[in-house]
Amino acid sequence: MAHTFTYPRDVKTVYYFGTCLVDMSFPQAGMAGIHLLRRAGVEVVFPQEQSCCGQPAYNSGFLEEARAVARAQIKAFSKADWPIVVPSGSCAGMMRHHYPEMFANDPEYFDVRKFSERVFELGDFLHNALHVRYEDKGKPVKVTWHSSCHAMREMGATAAAKALIGQLSNVELVEIEREYECCGFGGTFSIKQPEISAAMVADKVEDIRATGASAILSGDCGCLMNIGGAMERTGVPVAPRHLAEFIWERING
Amino acid sequence: MSSTARDRIFARLHAARTTVSPYVPRGGSWQAPMLDKDQRIELLKKRMETVRSEVHVVPEAEWPAKLLEVLKAREPQTMAYGHDAWFGGTLRSKVKGKGLPKLVPYGENVEAFRDELFGIDVGITSTLGGIAENGTLIVWPTPQEPRLLSLVPTVHIALLKADTIYSTLAEAMREMRWAENMPTNALLISGPSKTADIEMTLAFGVHGPKEVIVLVLD
Amino acid sequence: MGSQHLDFTANVTEALADRQLRANFKSALTGLMKKRVAVLPNAEEIERMRDDAEAAKRNALAKLPELLERLERKCTENGIIVHWAETTAEANDIILGIMRSHDATKLVKGKSMVSEEMHLNHFLETHGIEALETDLGEFIIQLNHEPPSHIIVPAVHKNRQQVGRIFADNLEGIPYTDVVEELNAIARKTLREKFRTGHVGLSGVNFAVAETGTLVLVENEGNGRMCTTVPPVHVAVMGLEKVVESLSDLPPLLRLLTASATGQLVTTYVNCITSPRKEGERDGPKEIHLVILDNGRSRMLADAQLRRTLQCIRCGTCLNHCPVYIRIGGHAYGSVYPGPIGKILTPQIDGLAEKGVLATASSLCNACEEVCPVRIPIPGIIRRMRTEAYDEKDDGVVKGHGAKKNLLETLVWKGWELTYRIPALNRFVVSMLGKFGDKLPNVGPLKAWTSVRTAPRFAPKSLHQLAKEEGIRHE
Numbered sequence: 001m002a003h004t005f006t007y008p009r010d011v012k013t014v015y016y017f018g019t020c021l022v023d024m025s026f027p028q029a030g031m032a033g034i035h036l037l038r039r040a041g042v043e044v045v046f047p048q049e050q051s052c053c054g055q056p057a058y059n060s061g062f063l064e065e066a067r068a069v070a071r072a073q074i075k076a077f078s079k080a081d082w083p084i085v086v087p088s089g090s091c092a093g094m095m096r097h098h099y100p101e102m103f104a105n106d107p108e109y110f111d112v113r114k115f116s117e118r119v120f121e122l123g124d125f126l127h128n129a130l131h132v133r134y135e136d137k138g139k140p141v142k143v144t145w146h147s148s149c150h151a152m153r154e155m156g157a158t159a160a161a162k163a164l165i166g167q168l169s170n171v172e173l174v175e176i177e178r179e180y181e182c183c184g185f186g187g188t189f190s191i192k193q194p195e196i197s198a199a200m201v202a203d204k205v206e207d208i209r210a211t212g213a214s215a216i217l218s219g220d221c222g223c224l225m226n227i228g229g230a231m232e233r234t235g236v237p238v239a240p241r242h243l244a245e246f247i248w249e250r251i252n253g
Numbered sequence: 254m255s256s257t258a259r260d261r262i263f264a265r266l267h268a269a270r271t272t273v274s275p276y277v278p279r280g281g282s283w284q285a286p287m288l289d290k291d292q293r294i295e296l297l298k299k300r301m302e303t304v305r306s307e308v309h310v311v312p313e314a315e316w317p318a319k320l321l322e323v324l325k326a327r328e329p330q331t332m333a334y335g336h337d338a339w340f341g342g343t344l345r346s347k348v349k350g351k352g353l354p355k356l357v358p359y360g361e362n363v364e365a366f367r368d369e370l371f372g373i374d375v376g377i378t379s380t381l382g383g384i385a386e387n388g389t390l391i392v393w394p395t396p397q398e399p400r401l402l403s404l405v406p407t408v409h410i411a412l413l414k415a416d417t418i419y420s421t422l423a424e425a426m427r428e429m430r431w432a433e434n435m436p437t438n439a440l441l442i443s444g445p446s447k448t449a450d451i452e453m454t455l456a457f458g459v460h461g462p463k464e465v466i467v468l469v470l471d
Numbered sequence: 472m473g474s475q476h477l478d479f480t481a482n483v484t485e486a487l488a489d490r491q492l493r494a495n496f497k498s499a500l501t502g503l504m505k506k507r508v509a510v511l512p513n514a515e516e517i518e519r520m521r522d523d524a525e526a527a528k529r530n531a532l533a534k535l536p537e538l539l540e541r542l543e544r545k546c547t548e549n550g551i552i553v554h555w556a557e558t559t560a561e562a563n564d565i566i567l568g569i570m571r572s573h574d575a576t577k578l579v580k581g582k583s584m585v586s587e588e589m590h591l592n593h594f595l596e597t598h599g600i601e602a603l604e605t606d607l608g609e610f611i612i613q614l615n616h617e618p619p620s621h622i623i624v625p626a627v628h629k630n631r632q633q634v635g636r637i638f639a640d641n642l643e644g645i646p647y648t649d650v651v652e653e654l655n656a657i658a659r660k661t662l663r664e665k666f667r668t669g670h671v672g673l674s675g676v677n678f679a680v681a682e683t684g685t686l687v688l689v690e691n692e693g694n695g696r697m698c699t700t701v702p703p704v705h706v707a708v709m710g711l712e713k714v715v716e717s718l719s720d721l722p723p724l725l726r727l728l729t730a731s732a733t734g735q736l737v738t739t740y741v742n743c744i745t746s747p748r749k750e751g752e753r754d755g756p757k758e759i760h761l762v763i764l765d766n767g768r769s770r771m772l773a774d775a776q777l778r779r780t781l782q783c784i785r786c787g788t789c790l791n792h793c794p795v796y797i798r799i800g801g802h803a804y805g806s807v808y809p810g811p812i813g814k815i816l817t818p819q820i821d822g823l824a825e826k827g828v829l830a831t832a833s834s835l836c837n838a839c840e841e842v843c844p845v846r847i848p849i850p851g852i853i854r855r856m857r858t859e860a861y862d863e864k865d866d867g868v869v870k871g872h873g874a875k876k877n878l879l880e881t882l883v884w885k886g887w888e889l890t891y892r893i894p895a896l897n898r899f900v901v902s903m904l905g906k907f908g909d910k911l912p913n914v915g916p917l918k919a920w921t922s923v924r925t926a927p928r929f930a931p932k933s934l935h936q937l938a939k940e941e942g943i944r945h946e
């Protein structure tokens with residue numbers, strides 16, 4: 001899968017696709033992303049008709065439902081050809097790589113491809129398209145990082161996220177053992193195969209705990225909900241934080 | 254039965270053809286680097302040693318002396334060889350005396366020789382060449398030097414002429430015209446037989462030779 | 472195969488509870504992952520190798536009938552007898568026929584996944600023929616009456632103590648030892664005797680070259696060479712996807728196969744067999760048979776996406792990198808091919824009704840696709856298995872398509888679609904969740920989720936609302 005994207009230059013306006021999970025459960029993380037974009041001098045447009053990228057149905061075998069919902073998103077972001085920034089590597093990967101697959105045999109294939117090429121993951125976009133610079137105003141803290149599988153393998157967004165964290169002078173980033181390994185979320189996988197998913201997240205929590213970090217950062221709320229829920233359940237005192245929310249707090253002191 | 258199975262399989266394969274447009278492969282883009290002669294010898298030696306082969310580079314005229322040294326260090330009882338191999342005469346004249354093995358020519362069909370062969374200590378063979386890129390010997394057994402010489406005895410000694418070492422497998426296949434000349438059996442051999450099937454712990458000499466010793470004749 | 476019932480959930484529960492098993496897998500597979508990286512060159516060069524390897528396999532699939540005909544013709548010219556089998560039962564009968572025609576009762580076997588697919592050993596044993604595995608890993612598990620748990624390292628689930636016990640319990644006059652060298656020596660002594668006395672040798676095939684009619688086998692132990700050289704008759708079995716067009720396809724394929732499988736630059740032996748013993752030659756089999764098995768493969772060829780399953784060179788590296796396989800091991804899959812490749816191959820061979828559940832055992836993390844040397848889009852094909860299992864449009868092609876269709880899930884996803892397709896409904900549902908989400912009854916999916924996690928929380932105000940309140944432009 002392509003990891004090197006062509007980033008737009010002189011960006012004035014972007015669309016923001018908040019994702020269904022952020023909308024329901026992590027709206028503060030979503031707002032932080034909007035704030036970071038605006039701080040970089042970019043106008044943010046949030047179409048109210050947006051909802052979900054369609055990945056839950058797509059990954060569960062319900063292609064027709066996924067396509068219907070995908071079409072609704074494509075329509076919601078069709079008034080201008082601004083880049084579409086997404087505070088989730090997984091949803092961004094869905095829209096970037098899987099929308100064209102889903103419509104491969106349809107007349108709208110090329111339109112869908114054009115849409116897909118406008119989709120970027122938030123951290124990647126901040127770093128590689130907007131070249132943001134941050135000044136850390138927070139107290140010294142040790143954190144660790146978890147990439148969602150799709151942020152890493154579909155969107156190639158890991159390096160950008162780490163570069164952003166690296167700009168925060170009082171933040172020490174410790175890498176976890178087997179950083180490349182899935183946390184066991186996988187959307188409906190965690191419901192269809194709860195025991196395997198539980199074994200995966202338990203190992204991930206153990207590796208996070210071993211770092212001694214006080215927070216686990218990620219660009220994906222799905223992983224954070226999974227890891228955070230498991231840590232809360234087992235009393236592991238590490239805070240799950242979305243990267244955008246974390247950065248926003250650090251630069252505002 | 255099997256011919257109708259064939260017909261049905263091919264009917265499906267041909268039918269499948271029409272439904273998918275053929276993929277046009279890119280391909281042909283990867284190649285290991287081409288090396289000069291010294292680099293080839295050096296790399297082959299390095300690669301083969303990594304997998305526990307013993308490699309001695311010797312001036313062409315001195316190989317018999319090196320062979321005797323290698324043998325004396327091990328004191329094998331028996332050494333099988335091809336009577337009509339290019340070095341057969343040299344072996345017969347040099348390999349005799351104390352600490353040196355009895356020479357056993359592989360002169361009969363395996364059916365008659367098998368039981369004896371399974372008890373032999375050393376097999377010595379020529380090679381058709383070597384490949385530096387992956388550290389292998391090219392061995393094409395012949396009526397003079399049968400296949401099992403390099404497999405059944407506990408130690409395999411191979412004679413490799415330095416100017417037959419190729420840089421890459423692709424080059425060897427091209428230069429030696431494998432496509433037109435495939436023998437009954439063509440082998441690449443990188444070292445002694447090995448396994449890591451128990452706890453991924455590497456161990457040598459599981460079924461075939463426990464040692465592979467290469468004399469590179471320069 | 473395919474008729475035995477698979478209780479995947481029970482298998483998973485059992486595997487996860489076995490700490491020793493999990494530890495054995497984790498340490499072995501982590502080692503294999505590291506070795507693979509160490510032996511591969513830089514990322515850019517790997518990608519070029521993968522270009523070539525993928526191209527070689529896709530080229531072969533694009534011309535499959537022609538290449539198979541050419542392989543058959545070349546082999547026949549070279550004196551190799553070619554047989555075709557549509558099913559595993561036919562393949563077994565062919566091999567039994569060969570054994571009987573030589574009054575042979577002892578078969579020595581090199582490693583062959585296709586023979587596992589055929590359940591050949593069991594079949595031959597019921598006909599009074601001893602079929603002995605000679606690959607060390609296969610030998611160990613055969614003694615213990617188990618199937619392989621990995622396609623490259625079949626006994627990876629056993630540690631040295633367990634192997635020591637298996638040997639002591641099953642081999643005459645062998646005392647217990649857990650020293651690896653001694654265990655290997657025991658196997659060497661036992662098996663060399665078998666090679667010497669075997670009537671027929673059986674092997675798999677890694678690549679069959681149509682251009683020259685050559686069967687290429689890679690191995691480290693030498694048992695493959697023994698099986699294909701010492702006995703008077705050699706039988707090779709292969710799936711029909713093993714054919715490649717020419718010898719020049721081999722260098723990148725071999726390099727990637729060994730690097731991916733065992734983290735090696737090359738195996739101890741690359742064994743290229745082109746004919747039986749010729750006039751004047753002193754050893755090698757006098758007769759070689761090649762059995763080419765279909766068993767559902769030709770059906771996969773007919774579909775542009777599914778045919779890519781046939782690119783597989785059985786390197787096993789997708790297993791090593793799979794977070795699910797690492798935890799549950801190979802046996803839990805209840806199938807010859809476990810791990811990611813098994814999740815796409817097994818349902819296609821055995822059908823979605825029997826084995827469709829395997830496709831649910833993936834978080835779609837893409838680790839397999841990232842490392843597959845021939846770039847099989849495994850996650851995409853896993854999704855396809857899921858889609859075919861429900862077969863909404865009734866246009867499925869995989870055996871057993873539609874097997875999992877049910878009213879409940881159909882309704883759930885229809886409801887999901889409406890919720891996310893119709894903005895007003897979406898806003899209503901999200902605001903209801905914000906108000907009452909924490910009062911959801913802990914049943915069904917939520918119960919599965921909360922078995923090890925706290926329940927998801929729903930924010931009082933959605934992002935839609937917050938953005939609106941903050942005056943974020945919306946069009």
Ligand code: SF4
Pocket residue numbers: 731782783784785786787788789790811812839842843844845846847
């Ligand atoms: S699917 Fe790819 S990685 Fe897995 S065994 Fe086959 S070739 Fe190897």
